Amino acid sequence: MNExxxxxxxxxxxxxxxxxxxxxxxxxxxxxxxAVIVGPNGAGKSTAMKAVFGMMDVREGAVRLDGxxxxxxxxxxxxxxxxxxxxxxxxxxxxxxxxxxxxxxAFLREDDMTDSMEQVxxxxxxxxxxxxxxxxxxxxGQRQQVAVGRALMTQPSVLMLDEPTAGxxxxxxxxxxxxxxxxxxxxxxxxMVEQNARQALEIADTGYVLVQGRNAHTGSGKELLANPxxxxxxxxxx
Amino acid sequence: xxxxxxxxALSNFVLxxxxxxxxxLALGALGVTLIYGxxxxxxxxxxxxxxxxAMVTILVTWLFQAMGLSIYPLPTALLALPFGIAGTAxxxxxxxxxxxxxxxxxxxxxxxxxxxSLGVMFILNGVVRVIIGPGEQNFNDGARFIMRAKxxxxxxxxxxxxxxxxxxxxxxxxxxIAVIALFxxxxxxxxxxxxxxYSDNEDLALxxxxxxxxxxxxxxxxxxxxxxxxxxxxxxxxxxKPFTYFQLLLPIFAAAIVGGLGNxxxxxxxxxxxxxxxxxxxxxxxxxxxxxxxxSLKPDGLVQLLSTDYKFAVSFAILVVVLxxxxxxxxxxxxx
Numbered sequence: 292m293n294e295x296x297x298x299x300x301x302x303x304x305x306x307x308x309x310x311x312x313x314x315x316x317x318x319x320x321x322x323x324x325x326a327v328i329v330g331p332n333g334a335g336k337s338t339a340m341k342a343v344f345g346m347m348d349v350r351e352g353a354v355r356l357d358g359x360x361x362x363x364x365x366x367x368x369x370x371x372x373x374x375x376x377x378x379x380x381x382x383x384x385x386x387x388x389x390x391x392x393x394x395x396x397a398f399l400r401e402d403d404m405t406d407s408m409e410q411v412x413x414x415x416x417x418x419x420x421x422x423x424x425x426x427x428x429x430x431x432g433q434r435q436q437v438a439v440g441r442a443l444m445t446q447p448s449v450l451m452l453d454e455p456t457a458g459x460x461x462x463x464x465x466x467x468x469x470x471x472x473x474x475x476x477x478x479x480x481x482x483m484v485e486q487n488a489r490q491a492l493e494i495a496d497t498g499y500v501l502v503q504g505r506n507a508h509t510g511s512g513k514e515l516l517a518n519p520x521x522x523x524x525x526x527x528x529x
Numbered sequence: 530x531x532x533x534x535x536x537x538a539l540s541n542f543v544l545x546x547x548x549x550x551x552x553x554l555a556l557g558a559l560g561v562t563l564i565y566g567x568x569x570x571x572x573x574x575x576x577x578x579x580x581x582x583a584m585v586t587i588l589v590t591w592l593f594q595a596m597g598l599s600i601y602p603l604p605t606a607l608l609a610l611p612f613g614i615a616g617t618a619x620x621x622x623x624x625x626x627x628x629x630x631x632x633x634x635x636x637x638x639x640x641x642x643x644x645x646s647l648g649v650m651f652i653l654n655g656v657v658r659v660i661i662g663p664g665e666q667n668f669n670d671g672a673r674f675i676m677r678a679k680x681x682x683x684x685x686x687x688x689x690x691x692x693x694x695x696x697x698x699x700x701x702x703x704x705x706i707a708v709i710a711l712f713x714x715x716x717x718x719x720x721x722x723x724x725x726x727y728s729d730n731e732d733l734a735l736x737x738x739x740x741x742x743x744x745x746x747x748x749x750x751x752x753x754x755x756x757x758x759x760x761x762x763x764x765x766x767x768x769x770k771p772f773t774y775f776q777l778l779l780p781i782f783a784a785a786i787v788g789g790l791g792n793x794x795x796x797x798x799x800x801x802x803x804x805x806x807x808x809x810x811x812x813x814x815x816x817x818x819x820x821x822x823x824x825s826l827k828p829d830g831l832v833q834l835l836s837t838d839y840k841f842a843v844s845f846a847i848l849v850v851v852l853x854x855x856x857x858x859x860x861x862x863x864x865x
Contacts, residue, residue, distance in 0.1 A: 366736060367736075370736060371738065376736055378732070378733070378736070383733070385729060386725065387722070387725060387726060387729060391722055391726075394719075395722065395734070395737045395739070398723060398726075398739050399737075441733075445737075445738075
């Protein structure tokens with residue numbers, strides 16, 4: 292079987308000297324696909340994401356990007372390799388303008404970045420109108436757009452989102468998901484953690500249900516939505 | 530009533546000196562606020578950094594004088610200033626390399642870094658006294674006045690004279706240039722923006738690939754430029770004495786905190802607020818009052834609210850009031 296583009300392979304680990312939070316957890320995403328991690332509170336969803344991005348000690352297992360083992364790389368080095376991460380909180384420079392936020396996203400690039408900036412503005416037209424405004428003055432949904440836009444400025448091959456829809460209204464959430472699908476269509480792999488499991492699984496090519504740091508269910512978004520056990524335990528419905 | 534003479538007296542004794550002093554404080558406070566915003570600690574060594582920078586500049590000034598270099602009517606110290614800045618920047622980078630970096634790698638708490646800076650302060654304090662001595666040095670060899678009180682009286686026919694010292698003029702002009710340059714750097718250049726980004730959100734700056742060590746180095750260099758410039762301007766305007774620079778720490782910190790620590794605009798505003806409060810509260814208003822008030826209300830005393838000995842109490846009182854009622858400062862910096 293061909294290995295997927297980005298894979299966190301049977302990862303175990305935790306923070307610092309603490310106990311393992313993840314126990315042989317596997318996450319993978321193919322080029323241009325959307326993978327969603329869902330699960331109950333405290334399942335280690337965000338931790339799994341951080342493990343893939345190098346912000347947690349991986350004690351067993353490996354992270355591979357396009358076949359290359361990147362387990363030992365620092366988060367900054369992973370950015371240079373084409374991974375981008377949008378944290379759940381504090382994911383924008385509040386005191387800087389929208390445009391400066393995007394510029395900072397492209398800090399590592401020496402080439403002309405006006406193209407990427409235009410792409411971000413095409414994806415999120417509202418940001419173009421507000422590009423001279425301090426990002427901290429924007430609404431919750433717009434701030435998330437800035438955060439995603441900043442991450443896209445590095446022209447990543449993988450975009451990792453930690454609960455991009457936390458704290459935004461359902462309408463804004465739908466719109467964000469639409470944008471995320473658009474980003475995936477350009478060939479960027481998306482790996483995201485979501486609280487809104489049902490909506491997220493609807494757009495997911497692959498879904499991972501984590502329970503207590505272990506893979507409980509894995510499958511396509513549709514399969515998981517149809518799985519009676521997943522429905523009963525996580526989707527809170529019939 | 531004679532408002533014109535009153536205004537001239539006011540300008541002569543309050544407005545001009547306070548503007549010059551405020552500019553010096555603003556430059557000092559900018560350095561403090563930059564270090565606070567980026568390295569996240571209050572640098573107690575800043576006053577003595579100013580003394581160190583002024584000292585290096587004075588030594589180079591003496592060298593130039595011995596060589597017969599002069600840019601009269603401007604003081605030779607302005608020519609020596611770039612060398613003073615270079616020397617101070619090297620000293621600060623070395624201090625960072627040998628002292629602060631160790632604690633940064635340990636991820637030491639801000640309070641520990643403050644104590645470290647206190648240690649650096651004592652060392653610098655001693656170094657400056659050993660090299661140049663604890664006494665007063667007067668190194669202003671430029672023209673003394675742009676406008677003499679006597680000339681002003683002759684020119685305008687007014688009873689009050691207006692003196693404008695060249696050191697005051699130089700202070701104001703240099704401050705304006707330095708502030709414009711600093712804001713241009715922070716808002717328009719890639720490195721400057723990366724510094725603001727690092728100050729705003731350290732983790733996200735790292736995720737964006739900003740190199741923290743470079744940001745720290747540039748910060749120290751900027752702080753060296755600001756501190757040396759402030760120190761030299763203060764020395765030209767008053768006189769250089771190591772102990773006075775140590776005492777400047779209080780009004781400088783008051784200025785930075787009043788404006789909002791970490792906020793450069795606030796540091797400038799804070800500098801002038803502190804300077805004007807200090808000067809207006811310790812000025813004997815009799816002279817102005819005589820012109821403005823009717824004959825019957827002429828004051829008998831000096832109408833001086835506080836003796837000049839208490840000028841530090843003014844900074845301190847403002848500091849306390851601001852910390853009680855507006856702990857983030859007027860321009861909303863970071864919490865103290």
